[in-house]
Amino acid sequence: MSNHRSRRSFIGHAAAGFSTLVLSRLAQAQPAPKPALIEHAVAAPVGIEVNARPIPNFEPRDRARTRFGSLDYRGGLVLTSPHRGFGGLSGFRFLDSKGERFLAISDQGTWFTGRIRYSGRSMTGLDDVEAAPVLNAEGRPITEKRLWYDTDSLARDGDLVYVGLERVNQIMRFDFAKGGTRARGEVLPTPPAVRKLPYNKGLEALVFVPKGQPLAGTLIALSEGGFDADGNLIGFLLGGPTPGQFSIRRTDQQLISDAVLLPSGDLLILERKFSWFTGIDIRIRAIPLKSIAPGALVDGPVLFKADLGHEIDNMEGIDAHVTADGETVLTLVSDDNFSMLQRTLLLQFALVE
Numbered sequence: 001m002s003n004h005r006s007r008r009s010f011i012g013h014a015a016a017g018f019s020t021l022v023l024s025r026l027a028q029a030q031p032a033p034k035p036a037l038i039e040h041a042v043a044a045p046v047g048i049e050v051n052a053r054p055i056p057n058f059e060p061r062d063r064a065r066t067r068f069g070s071l072d073y074r075g076g077l078v079l080t081s082p083h084r085g086f087g088g089l090s091g092f093r094f095l096d097s098k099g100e101r102f103l104a105i106s107d108q109g110t111w112f113t114g115r116i117r118y119s120g121r122s123m124t125g126l127d128d129v130e131a132a133p134v135l136n137a138e139g140r141p142i143t144e145k146r147l148w149y150d151t152d153s154l155a156r157d158g159d160l161v162y163v164g165l166e167r168v169n170q171i172m173r174f175d176f177a178k179g180g181t182r183a184r185g186e187v188l189p190t191p192p193a194v195r196k197l198p199y200n201k202g203l204e205a206l207v208f209v210p211k212g213q214p215l216a217g218t219l220i221a222l223s224e225g226g227f228d229a230d231g232n233l234i235g236f237l238l239g240g241p242t243p244g245q246f247s248i249r250r251t252d253q254q255l256i257s258d259a260v261l262l263p264s265g266d267l268l269i270l271e272r273k274f275s276w277f278t279g280i281d282i283r284i285r286a287i288p289l290k291s292i293a294p295g296a297l298v299d300g301p302v303l304f305k306a307d308l309g310h311e312i313d314n315m316e317g318i319d320a321h322v323t324a325d326g327e328t329v330l331t332l333v334s335d336d337n338f339s340m341l342q343r344t345l346l347l348q349f350a351l352v353e
Contacts, residue, residue: 045132048083052125070303071349075122079344091154092317092333099321109143111181132181155206164203201225205259244294270318279308
């Protein structure tokens with residue numbers, strides 16, 4: 001039996017096996033004790049080996065198909081490493097305009113940097129990968145403080161990097177001009193409503209709005225499962241010209257995983273849904289940035305959907321870059337929860353206008 005069919009069978013019969021462990025976060029299970037959750041954190045910077053296996057087809061049932069909604073599949077990789085700290089990737093941002101050098105973060109307080117290797121348009125592997133602990137203002141790993149490990153969201157403003165910690169619902173800022181991943185983080189002040197978000201369903205996506213866009217200078221913070229009075233998802237505008245709170249219309253029981261702002265002015269929101277009967281579904285919605293304002297309820301069209309009939313896992317990160325030919329490429333990464341039954345995937349799609 002193929003690995004793909006085995007995985008579908010496993011999740012299809014999740015209630016009868018180890019699935020509670022593997023999909024605990026998606027199934028909204030109680031969090032494990034702290035020692036189990038931070039056992040994969042690194043204590044010091046270290047270069048690591050990452051192996052890559054190509055994913056030639058996004059839908060194994062139809063290998064000729066490349067178009068999925070508004071996206072065209074460019075290729076993907078299954079990533080593995082002998083280093084026990086590799087995995088749990090929950091945030092992903094490119095450090096250059098070529099879609100090569102990247103910064104990622106795991107949900108156990110670890111930075112990952114490296115470079116994507118290409119052959120033509122297709123990803124073939126990762127080079128120069130390093131893992132390093134996320135440091136607090138005293139230069140100590142943040143994991144030394146109780147519950148300060150669930151680093152789930154990531155945003156960049158040049159050398160300034162913002163990290164959202166989901167369980168404590170705090171935001172830290174790092175100046176990468178001062179040592180890159182060795183930089184020390186400072187905790188930013190946030191509105192009380194941010195800190196009141198649900199435990200383990202708090203800050204899940206951060207996006208910084210650059211100059212030339214509506215809301216320039218604003219840090220947009222989106223909650224995974226914080227709801228307003230009408231059951232819609234809560235978002236925050238931090239700093240910028242019009243700080244405040246807004247809502248994203250929730251449909252089809254989806255929860256937010258990450259987001260990225262395109263040069264076109266669309267905020268793409270990556271969402272996911274878990275069901276004991278169908279497993280994982282993911283989708284991407286496009287929200288016009290100009291529609292976001294304090295008190296607003298925003299919505300937008302679905303550009304892309306996928307389920308376990310496709311090569312997906314627990315997709316938690318998304319970023320975009322524009323190629324020299326003007327093509328917008330989306331890169332998605334999955335959080336394997338450090339489980340032997342899940343995978344770390346790196347997928348790329350071209351956005352078809």
